[in-house]
């Protein structure tokens with residue numbers, strides 16, 4: 001057990017659409033979000049499955065397929081188990097499938113599954129009673145989507161989740177006013193003009209890890225963190241903060257997420273700067289301007305905000321309040 005070399009194989013682009021999965025309701029309410037749950041009428045994802053284990057070595061070195069689970073069978077395995085999953089989250093479903101793989105094939109050491117949610121939006125339709133939400137028709141969303149990774153390994157006492165993260169990807173947000181970027185190093189390489197108010201367009205990927213992975217499963221919805229709520233926090237903090245840079249913005253979003261969800265250990269950001277290029281600075285009798293898409297290359301930021309950061313910020317705020325009082 002405990003494969004040390006890099007060796008795995010699997011199947012990507014495994015599309016799973018399960019209808020009428022268990023709804024997810026009863027998540028904790030937070031001020032930044034009106035999200036109350038997912039009906040899971042369509043529980044959809046694009047998965048990537050990897051099987052790991054020393055037993056697979058001879059399939060590479062000797063062409064011995066006697067222990068090979070065909071990747072085509074892996075796809076079937078996951079799809080069949082989608083019909084058996086009784087929970088309401090991708091995290092729970094991936095864990096269930098990983099565990100069933102290990103149970104079924106005793107020579108597998110570990111299974112890793114990553115997946116991107118395939119989201120569908122509800123639509124309003126004309127009914128006899130007027131316009132209301134259809135319970136039959138859904139519109140494929142082209143917006144941000146949840147992601148999750150689960151890896152379960154065989155141990156002496158059964159199985160253990162050795163990797164788990166959840167997230168939201170491809171969130172694209174524009175703030176038309178209230179963002180600046182100035183005060184950076186000015187030297188012979190600097191051509192960027194300082195901006196007191198720029199149209200800040202950002203691409204964001206946010207991922208989070210729980211202190212206790214069982215909270216990620218959604219069995220206790222009050223302890224589950226929904227990607228929709230994290231998205232809504234990011235939007236609210238972007239709205240509220242007169243930001244001085246993307247660096248400052250993502251740190252503040254991270255602090256807010258950790259504040260709202262004490263069950264999380266840390267939050268990881270990948271951001272991309274897509275600030276619109278200004279074409280018409282002044283339009284007479286209007287506060288509007290004209291912009292176009294920026295040209296490459298694009299700036300990026302990467303940051304992990306931890307519970308330690310939140311603790312430091314709280315202490316600093318408490319000290320500042322104390323000093324003002326005295």
Ligand SMILES: O=c1[nH]c(=O)c2[nH]c(=O)[nH]c2[nH]1
Pocket residue numbers: 181192244245246247273299
């Ligand atoms: O938010 C920003 N951070 C930077 O570090 C940077 N650098 C740059 O050219 N534009 C920006 N914007």
